[in-house]
Amino acid sequence: MFHQECENSLRKALEKLYPETQLAELSLKKPPNPEFGQLASSLCFDLAKKNGKNPIVLAKQLAKNLDKTRFSLVKHVDPAGAGYINFHLDFAKFSGLTIESARHFDAEYGFVKTSTPMRIIVEHTSANPLHPLHIGQARNPVLGDTLARMLKSRGHTVFRHFYIDDVGRQSSVVAYGYAKLGKPEPDEKPDHFIGKIYTITSCIVEIARLKKELEQAKQASSTEALQKINKELDEWVAVAADLQQRFSELFRKLHDEISKEENPERAINLINQAYETQDKKAIELSRHVTDLCLEGFKQTLSRIDITHDSWDWESSFVWSGHVADVLQKLKSSPYVSKIGGILEFEAGKIVEDLGLKPKLGLRESYEVPSLTLVRSDGTTLYTTRDLAYTLWKFEKADRVINVIGMEQNLAQLQLKIGLYALGRRECAENLVHFAYNLVSLPSSKAQVRSERISSRMGRYITFDEVMDEAVRRAFEEVSKRSAELSEKEKKRIAEFVGIGAVRYALVAVDPQKPVVFTWDRVLDFEKNSAPYIQYTHARACSILRKAARAPEKPDYSLLTEKLEQEIVLALAEFPDTFVEATEFLKPSAIAEFAVLLADKFNTFYNALPVIKAEPPQLSDARLALVDAVRIVLRNALSVIGIVAPERM
């Protein structure tokens, strides 16, 4: 509103003075310092460039010609600096308006609805069901879920999907190991159990395979290949020793059973093939193993308040013929051809033909690599199946956001190009790859650089461990600070503090940045953290509780302190921040906003009394301000999935 008022009056004055100049942008921005008012325009610099006059002279001229009789929220305007025009707010009116608006809309305040609501699918997490979710993958569900919350609050209809990648050799590896053990019931969290079986089985199988290769290489006496195999073998042997030590019984059992097998490699492939061709026994086995793992995922995710609306099995797209249909269509396009028994999609060619490079953000010199759709044995590849899945998603939604690591950039690009090849331009244009960078483990003393997480080698920290540790540390903290609380109460608080801290740490960093995992990063309970915001919220609640009265007759014109006005401004900015964060898919902007507001509030809290302020009209106005802060902090926290507690 204030923005509009400034814009209108400025435009009018501009028309009056310089009817011939046309400026699309008035470049109104928030100045860096409150002394410069609350909104400023740098248009005089542009104007000066056009007609060669001095910017500050122009600014003075313009400011003089603004129609001041029409102002309601603008208090005064002045030209400043080298050529800025500064607009100053009339806080006497603005404060009341902002605070009352926040209190009126309450849980809806700030969540400005879009004028073009869409059906949006956010596909996130989609981890292979082979082992527990680990810290490297944890960025995905948190970002995905937060995006979903934001888009929903923006007025879209949002569906959260999990793509279950159950087709492929790796799934058969676990299924094989599980069957060898006699399909036991897990005696621990099911995904942790499956994770052990997966790592141990693939380790044993891998060593057997490498040994065989070694024999062959010896006969061929190719020293180079020999070295390479030896190196790989050494690595796996080290992994085996580690696993044997950590899970001795399970390792022994699996080792005994697999050693009896003449050709484990082949047995695994057989399971794989049987599953893809809908063999009843294979389905029973594989689905059971996958279900166990998914059950573990659900437990982990529900702890951090993340759920999915749909669990989509990759295999079902193969069985239902969706994949075959897509292939059929692709075959008739000029970009797909059979080369030496395989089906190849020339992604580069269609990009050239349709001139897609600028649209896809590619350099002219870049040639998109082609993609194999079907193997020589007739089976399909991952991206091929993803194409079928994507089309299915677009039957249910107008827009699809895939939260997937940036290591899959090329695959996601090829997927998009595939949609163009199918003539589904509108799908391609509404397919968003929300990419985030990898998380690595910190380097140990022995290593120079950070270690890559390897789930295949069992080298990871599980998401469960991270949450456990965070909650444990939070519990210590709570016990220190509020020793008088009951054990049960302390546990309850520790849970949302610990989980909140983890969630905040993952959402507050720009997803494009690579992250090295350290406990310090996640277990931060100080200023730039969820607990700090939660604490501030609890503080605000505490004041309101102590006051034990509603602000009956607030006089907002008494809020003349700089601190108070800064808070009012922050409250008023929340809707803009939310809209921008959502449109640009930047959850971190909300986290940043929340800390900023909490920060200002704590300063205010420290400097000015609320309940005992005099006169009562001021006390009431401050009470209403505290209430508005409480509301905005809670809304900001809730949209990024963090609990806003009344006490902690």
Add this chain to the structure above:
RNA sequence: GGGCUCGUAGUCUAGGCUGGAUUAGGACACUGGCCUGCGGAGCCGGAGAUCGAGGGUUCAAAUCCCUCCGGGCCCGCCA
């Protein structure tokens, strides 16, 4: 070799799309105060940065363009 991405104090990070009053904003660690009223998971202050390097565009560059350097990832009949 090609592509994508990141590089901001000892450490972590904001700003970058949309250039502007910026002496680059915060946090951790370091350090000096506040134990004053409504919760100290707090508040106020100090010190610490040639924004990876070099060019260019501009009245104005952390921001836009080019080149280079360093880290990570991808370029598979894996997923």
